[in-house]
Amino acid sequence: MPTDFTNTRRAFHLPEGVTYLDGNSLGPMPRDAARRVADMMTDEWSQMLITGWNKAGWYVQPRKVGDRIARLIGAGPGQVVMGDTLSIKVFQAVSAARALRPDRRVILSDSGNFPSDLYVAEGLAKAVDAELRVVAPEQVADAISDDLAVLMITEVDYRTGRRHDMKALTEKAHRHGALTVWDLAHSAGAVDVDLLGCGADFAVGCTYKYLNGGPGAPAFIWTNPDLAEQAQPILQGWMGHAAPFAFDMEYRPAAGIERMRVGTPPVIAMAALDAALDVWDDVDMADLRARSIDLTQAFIAGVEANCPEVTLNSPRDPSQRGSQVSFRHPDGYAVMQALIARGVIGDFRAPDVLRFGFAPLYNDLDDVAHAVDILADILANRTWNRPDFHQKAAVT
Amino acid sequence: MPTDFTNTRRAFHLPEGVTYLDGNSLGPMPRDAARRVADMMTDEWSQMLITGWNKAGWYVQPRKVGDRIARLIGAGPGQVVMGDTLSIKVFQAVSAARALRPDRRVILSDSGNFPSDLYVAEGLAKAVDAELRVVAPEQVADAISDDLAVLMITEVDYRTGRRHDMKALTEKAHRHGALTVWDLAHSAGAVDVDLLGCGADFAVGCTYKYLNGGPGAPAFIWTNPDLAEQAQPILQGWMGHAAPFAFDMEYRPAAGIERMRVGTPPVIAMAALDAALDVWDDVDMADLRARSIDLTQAFIAGVEANCPEVTLNSPRDPSQRGSQVSFRHPDGYAVMQALIARGVIGDFRAPDVLRFGFAPLYNDLDDVAHAVDILADILANRTWNRPDFHQKAAVT
The missing domain is CATH 3.90.1150.10 (Aspartate Aminotransferase, domain 1)
Incomplete structure (x- = not known):
């Protein structure tokens, strides 16, 4: 239908x-978002108090909501997790990708990228002795070379709407031994994204644009399942631990994408986003x-x-x-x-x-x-x- | 009264x-939180759409709400900003403190700290060639030495309630040339904190405990005004830029504490927190x-x-x-x-x-x-x- x-x-x-x-x-x-948030607050927070983390499923919600987004971006269940903001997720993805290519220093991006992606990558590069290289959008393919650790690209340009060829750029990056990070800020809910089909490595995005999650809605991150167990987060957060409630002194990353969780998830905001995702069910x-x-x-x-x-x-x-x-x-x-x-x-x-x-x-x-x-x-x-x-x- | x-x-x-x-x-x-969130959604998001960032003051809210928390922790107006989670704020504070002591490698903490603060510091230490040193809570004062870059302490122990002496430890750290990061997770709204009086350098905390902001409520960060213009964020976020809407290609940190903002603020969650802070006005x-x-x-x-x-x-x-x-x-x-x-x-x-x-x-x-x-x-x-x-x- x-x-x-x-x-x-x-x-x-x-x-x-x-x-x-x-x-x-x-x-x-x-239309449904305000009621859903009100229900969460009055039926869950107010009544369940601390037990809401289990009883109301707050703890598992970042992955459950992630599964709903996965379908919209060509990813599989259990591969996407919600939380933080897009800037944080860019930092996590680029830092994890770079750490998987420790002998290479170059992070390549383009001047059509959203400026704050460049800020985040530059901040990381200064801290971990990497180099951010920025070329014009039309020069990206030619600039992919054997010294590249990470290709960090926003698929759709925020000013022009120009869309990069995710499959071609990913394949070329891989031929040169680099990993790819795709920012889907202007893609998720806007175009037909096929992360698994393109063989992408990491992807991130926000949910307050085409996904209608509300101002400051939580971001998402995806790691290709082939890399998810190798990716080592710099941001070693509580909720990304293999056993957060064991209160171990040492960090052990959780299995798969769960390690990309950081702190306590934004439960109130997640209720609004979950309502917004209902609209997508039959799309x-x-x-x-x-x-x-x-x-x-x-x-x-x-x-x-x-x-x-x-x-x-x-x-x-x-x-x-x-x-x-x-x-x-x-x-x-x-x-x-x-x-x-x-x-x-x-x-x-x-x-x-x-x-x-x-x-x-x-x-x-x-x-x-x-x-x-x-x-x-x-x-x-x-x-x-x-x-x-x-x-x-x-x-x- | x-x-x-x-x-x-x-x-x-x-x-x-x-x-x-x-x-x-x-x-x-x-009691007021659900109504405030509903009003924000139906009167602001729904009606103002994108113009809410200015018209409803969403953009400046992280600092306005920060000012309300400043009074509760012995900080001044314009010194606290909201956003992200406590884990992220710990990362920002410790990384900025370490960067101000580039010739020193050691981050000192104690085994009474909340484990995820240790995870965050360890993740940072691995990335930037620093060393996390963890001693027993009662050994902290003696372990402060001249090789210390950062003393990272949670003031009140999450299990025992034991409270560190912020003033004494800060003074000793300063005598040895180190900077301090205080985690106020179990202090803010629980005890009488006096950041300026103690001469602390950085402080962070969450707002879902004694401040009653709701599950996953935004965290806060404070930088001593003497350091605020020198602190260089690793997380170079959009909202921490001096002119976010100029869309410059290069990052320039905003003045003062604003540079510790990262991505888009969580507006819906902030409405609940703002309602929760009303209760504190006459306390x-x-x-x-x-x-x-x-x-x-x-x-x-x-x-x-x-x-x-x-x-x-x-x-x-x-x-x-x-x-x-x-x-x-x-x-x-x-x-x-x-x-x-x-x-x-x-x-x-x-x-x-x-x-x-x-x-x-x-x-x-x-x-x-x-x-x-x-x-x-x-x-x-x-x-x-x-x-x-x-x-x-x-x-x-």
């Missing part, structure tokens, strides 16, 4: 008068990808036909693009403020990028048409230049 | 028939400490007068003790299960420790008297040995 996207759209609270194209920053609230990822392509293609066609003032900043070929589209305009910031003032929520990225995310779960072709109309109207009438608009924007 | 502890007790939901002496593991739910920490001593002294006196079968496992001198008391009994595990079955919730720590936390905010002398009565009854009648009890315990 094909995925019913009318039904998934109904699962979200979308404010009246808002066309939300910023789910690639923060997904909207699933076929091939249907999702097809709908994503329909939406982004329609938006590109609509904008190019009606808004000659902007220039496409995303790959035209959908196979090289995630679920977002960006355009450039010299007054990009002001144009985006004008859009937001009229209820079309995208976002701006310096210096001149108008960015629009399309979340197949709740965005539809009406959203696309409406966003094109408003953008065309703003650009044709140069609304963003009017002094009275600036006054209005200042108070929003 | 003296603190009204009848009023603070009313602020919590305490289940009928339960005497809760495990707030040193997980504090009970403040004087000297009153809190006096009440804690009253409760623990009364419990020791009551148990020793009525339960000759157990042996005190905590310091008798309240000045050397936190807000918990433990006793040893050869059948400690079964005795604790019997207590829990009768509504007195403490916890057990191997091999034979019965542990009871006294949270002055909601525990009172009636709780103490009731716990003593039930414990005495169980021990006198050897209830935990009865086969029918074991059957009952197995299903709870």
Whole structure:
């Protein structure tokens, strides 16, 4: 049965008068999330107190929720665990990958990566005598060489939506003896990811974008099962111990992906995320990808036909693009403020990028048409230049 | 005006028939917490979507909530920031302290520390060519020597409640050129901590114990303002950047304690914690400490007068003790299960420790008297040995 996207759209609270194209920053609230969190608090925390760790299953939840995400990214059950933030998970994955290639110093990434992935890798590199090497996105394949320990790549570029070829880059990295870390921040829930099929080594991601887990929702980490028992965490956390409640003086890593847990899991936040993942249960990822392509293609066609003032900043070929589209305009910031003032929520990225995310779960072709109309109207009438608009924007 | 502890007790939901002496593991739910979280979700996330980061103040909340905790631990405003878990904060503090003493290799701790602090320090030590040295708690002062980079101490022992002398150990560490990291997991909200008065260097703690922030609530970190601008984080996170939304390619640490932020803050969990901190607004920490001593002294006196079968496992001198008391009994595990079955919730720590936390905010002398009565009854009648009890315990 094909995925019913009318039904998934109904699962979200979308404010009246808002066309939300910023789910690639923060997904909207699933209708069920507030009740689920309230139930967790009043039925579990309040009543069970400390016994909730076992009775309510709080302790095992990071893996159970991880299993729900595994299906969305081409991983198997028992291979994904939740917790912390994406920055921490990047640190864990890159440090573990580097430790598996101790004779090599180079961590390779690209300038299309999200800047904080580069910050994290640089902080690690300084501490453990490694070197972060950053090349342009289109030079990544050529820069893979025999001195490489880790290839650290964000699959979908946060500004342009450009999508790297996970399979080709992973295979080339492996031929040169390196391991790969894939950041799925703009992939999970947005495109059809196939970690096992690509033979990737580590993957990490956040859940507050296309997965709609809420602001600051827990991150995830995956280790290829072929490596999971060899990967040695630098962050030797309590919950990553083989027997956390034995209170041993010595650290022994837990089996498999569980060793990538660190501290006490964020139980309240996990309830919201678990509710958000319910929406995915009947979603076929091939249907999702097809709908994503329909939406982004329609938006590109609509904008190019009606808004000659902007220039496409995303790959035209959908196979090289995630679920977002960006355009450039010299007054990009002001144009985006004008859009937001009229209820079309995208976002701006310096210096001149108008960015629009399309979340197949709740965005539809009406959203696309409406966003094109408003953008065309703003650009044709140069609304963003009017002094009275600036006054209005200042108070929003 | 003296603190009204009848009023603070009313602020919590305490289940009928339960005497809760495990707030040193997980504090009970403040009555206001569920509503506050629901309001955050329905009024902020759901309505404001991405604009909540500014409009609802999500972005600045880690420091605003940190300011509320600062008062409880003898720190100043702008010196504490929230996020992540205690394990991560231990890693940040110890790594930053070590980096400030690059010519020294030794991290000193004690066997009374919580094991996962030792795991974290050992993981760091392996990665950055340092050495973790662990001595008995009573040997810490003598083990401070000129090769020490960092003294990493949990102020209050999680099993015995033994409290280290923060001022004396900090001063001795400084005389030998070392820096101190204090873990306040069993101190914050339990005893009168005076970080600035003791001249401590770094401090970290969790908020789900005596601060009642909920399971997995965010941790905190404090850096002495004299060091805050020199401390260099290994975990170079997005939110710890001087200008996170400039999306610079290079990391520049934010001013002061803000550089100890890592990833996206857990906004939903922070709403629960913020509600929990309301209860502290009218609490004087000297009153809190006096009440804690009253409760623990009364419990020791009551148990020793009525339960000759157990042996005190905590310091008798309240000045050397936190807000918990433990006793040893050869059948400690079964005795604790019997207590829990009768509504007195403490916890057990191997091999034979019965542990009871006294949270002055909601525990009172009636709780103490009731716990003593039930414990005495169980021990006198050897209830935990009865086969029918074991059957009952197995299903709870």
